[in-house]
Amino acid sequence: MCKVFIIDSEKRPLNPIHPAQARQLLRKGKAAVFKRFPFTIIVKESSTDATVSPLRLKLDPGAKYTGIALVSDANGEVVFAAELKHRGFAIRDALTSRRQLRRSRRNRKTRYRQPRSLNRTRPQGWLTPSLQSRIENIKTWVSRLRKVAPITAISQELVKFDMQLIRKPEIEGKEYQQGTLAGYETRQYLLEKWHRECAYCGIKDVPLQIEHIHPRSKGGSNSITNLTLSCEKCNLKKGTKNIRDFLKKDKSRLEKILALTKKPLADAAAVNTTRFVLLEVLKLTVLPVETGSGGLTKFNRTQQALNKSHWLDACCVGVSTPILKIKGIKPLLITANGHGTRQSCRTDKYGFPVRHCSRYKFHFGFQTGDIVKAVVNKGKKFGTYIGRIATRATGSFNISTTQGLIQGISYKYCKTIHKKDGYAYVM
Structure with missing residues (x-):
């Protein structure tokens, strides 16, 4: 069960307490509700000798969801967990709709408005609004949690996939790739790219093997673009056959596989674009920031036999991950909805006003x-x-x-x- 945040009368964070203790303090009138989300109470009389145990804030940034967790490095207890749903794609769609409405007005018999796309300059480090919103969402919640919890360090999953190590295993030395993390980066990338199913028959929830689309025996490379996932049955059945011969009776699946081999991950692209910007934002907190890769996160989670979820991934970010205590933890699900709109009237799909605001x-x-x-x-x-x-x-x-x-x-x-x-x- 997630603990309750507590602050003293001067709004300094104390050690989070069990919900039963919080109820007792509220019942006796020694504390009051300070905030509902995340639930925080404030004590009316502060004690000067209260000792505070440090916590580590862990973040698993994603294109659609970001996992958030507060973990004690001392005993591995997970104090708080949340999953933050971003609205980046909603912003993208809204901007696209607005751009289409502007263009349609220029083509109708209405007052002409010149395009104003060339009279604006973008500052250095500019990101698209859909990507910037992800940064701002995380920045907001880091600030909120720092106000109610004694956070002394931050861990961030910096890269979804270590593409350098996938393409060139020896770039950082062979010990890294051939050690305990061998194959984790490549496998994790393929699992997301091929939707965790066999590329040839579509079966799920079975052990999947890494398979060469163009066989090695016929000149196929170890490039990530030549790798896919296959169940054991399909892998043995295909053998060293050319994929065009193997799937000659299933043209639609063949075209899908060939198209997907060179298709980049849109979600991974969004994460890779914002990862270092987020790192600089976290460094501005003047707290020590630890970074780790997605492969390391999966390795930590697998070692502790934890299920796949955004908040559990956040708990497993970085080399500092202890043996976790997650019994009874229920994550807070947070959805970013924005602060409304500045439109003075609502419009229909053609851009005409239909309702007053x-x-x-x-x-x-x-x-x-x-x-x-x-x-x-x-x-x-x-x-x-x-x-x-x-x-x-x-x-x-x-x-x-x-x-x-x-x-x-x-x-x-x-x-x-x-x-x-x-x-x-x-x-």
């Missing part, structure tokens, strides 16, 4: 996206409702609960639990 973000102290608790003690809507609200200028709000949408709840019955911060949460 309120000029004001706040109504009666609330804004759309706040998590509230509404206790209605009379009328048809009698009951208690907890969820996110959609505000109106009239003061009649809608609340999205786990049971469904509740409409027409007055702001007078609502009490804020968690202010909108651009993220959605699920335990």
